[in-house]
Amino acid sequence: MTTLLMVKNLEVKAGKKTLLAVPLFEIQDGEVLGIMGPNGAGKSTFIKALALLETPAHGAIFLKEKDITNDLTLEMRRKFAVAMQQPLLLDTTVFNNVAVGLKLRKLPRQEVKSKVSAWLEKFQISHLAKKQASTLSGGEAQRVNLARAMVVEPDILFLDEPFSALDFPTKAQLLKDIKSIIKQTDTTTVFVSHDLMELRYLSDTLAILMDGELKQTGPTEEVLSSPNASTAAFINEWKSLLS
Amino acid sequence: MELLLEGLKKAIEMILSGDPEILEITLLTLRVSITAVLVSTLIGIPAGMFLGLARFPGRKLILAIVNIGMGLPPVVAGLWITLFLWRSGPLGELSWLYTPTAIIMAQILVSLPIVTALTSTAFQQINPKLILQVKALGATKLQLFWILMKEVKLAILAAVIAGFGRVIAEVGAAMMVGGNISGETRILTTSIVMEVSKGNFDIALALSFILMTLAFIITFSLTYLQQRKRSL
Numbered sequence: 001m002t003t004l005l006m007v008k009n010l011e012v013k014a015g016k017k018t019l020l021a022v023p024l025f026e027i028q029d030g031e032v033l034g035i036m037g038p039n040g041a042g043k044s045t046f047i048k049a050l051a052l053l054e055t056p057a058h059g060a061i062f063l064k065e066k067d068i069t070n071d072l073t074l075e076m077r078r079k080f081a082v083a084m085q086q087p088l089l090l091d092t093t094v095f096n097n098v099a100v101g102l103k104l105r106k107l108p109r110q111e112v113k114s115k116v117s118a119w120l121e122k123f124q125i126s127h128l129a130k131k132q133a134s135t136l137s138g139g140e141a142q143r144v145n146l147a148r149a150m151v152v153e154p155d156i157l158f159l160d161e162p163f164s165a166l167d168f169p170t171k172a173q174l175l176k177d178i179k180s181i182i183k184q185t186d187t188t189t190v191f192v193s194h195d196l197m198e199l200r201y202l203s204d205t206l207a208i209l210m211d212g213e214l215k216q217t218g219p220t221e222e223v224l225s226s227p228n229a230s231t232a233a234f235i236n237e238w239k240s241l242l243s
Numbered sequence: 244m245e246l247l248l249e250g251l252k253k254a255i256e257m258i259l260s261g262d263p264e265i266l267e268i269t270l271l272t273l274r275v276s277i278t279a280v281l282v283s284t285l286i287g288i289p290a291g292m293f294l295g296l297a298r299f300p301g302r303k304l305i306l307a308i309v310n311i312g313m314g315l316p317p318v319v320a321g322l323w324i325t326l327f328l329w330r331s332g333p334l335g336e337l338s339w340l341y342t343p344t345a346i347i348m349a350q351i352l353v354s355l356p357i358v359t360a361l362t363s364t365a366f367q368q369i370n371p372k373l374i375l376q377v378k379a380l381g382a383t384k385l386q387l388f389w390i391l392m393k394e395v396k397l398a399i400l401a402a403v404i405a406g407f408g409r410v411i412a413e414v415g416a417a418m419m420v421g422g423n424i425s426g427e428t429r430i431l432t433t434s435i436v437m438e439v440s441k442g443n444f445d446i447a448l449a450l451s452f453i454l455m456t457l458a459f460i461i462t463f464s465l466t467y468l469q470q471r472k473r474s475l
Binding site: 048053074078081082088090092101148 | 370372373375376378379380381382383386390393394
């Protein structure tokens, strides 16, 4: 696998307070990378910085080995897609919601229509196309949110706890579907969660983020079976809860 | 009751007879009110959007001033415009006092704060995460503003309706800066005041029915636009 995105000495600050300090972090092409950590660890800040939605105080960002630190333009941002915890759908139909990213990129109408229809089908929500987004259930809205992110065929898909507000059966089905879609499309994915079960199911690689610092990174099962001194207490607590 | 019916009858008569003076007054009322609302909308929506979304020193003070402006008494607005347009005033050379332009200026002064303040409130209520999500979808700044505007379109139209309500009902400032000159600055509200002072209640009532009909048609149209089927 080749390195798709790399950050060096990344630092995000709020005033004088350092929210995130990551000396080195790499995302490999085609990998599903999970980021886990307790509340307030800086997971969402990390995603925002990686998706170029937040300008870091320091650091260098490389996309496919090209230094884009001073080129954090719209064109670069459009290579990524983000699905957040809340679906945050627009006040329009499901079709228009899924189409929005394509329309912003000014794709021809016919192409928008065919792409949206294909992704509605993949997420099994074609029957909802004409429904107003405000009338959807939580699970349906999250499917629309994910379809809206995937339709732009991003180089990297960022998922910021999109399953955390769903009930278990809905979450389980959606996890199954998104895993299959990611695999089919070979989409590089960064998945943030504080739920070990979700991360174990979806991620090839796991990074543990605590107090704004990456404490451990490696293959998911390896990190879980051999936590280091910094992550042991956090991971073992989760494992005992699951067992 | 008899007076009301008499007024309604008179209104119908005046409309059907095509009284040129009434037509002129009605058209001028429409012209000044629509112009004032249009200008207030064109300035108030971007200003409200900026005040609602941007963060800068002094923003709260400006918001407070705009909110105070919503309650600006029309006679005070009229007084300020008069002082500005008075022969020796800063804009005296323009000779706009006692012209429809002066009425439009006074009406803008009372409606602009309403449109601005209500628009600003609408934008302040947008979830900051939605702004981030729209950016993440690949929106340019202009596309972001357009999408957010569509998200709060109901509130924006409510702001325009409120601004129009203020303008169409305005009399004090129009009287002061327009002078209620027949054939030049006489509008429906100032005519009603004049007819009442002359004891012509039937004509005053007739004019009020015309004014209310205009207000109803325009407000209904704006409400229809507001409640139209939602689309992107």
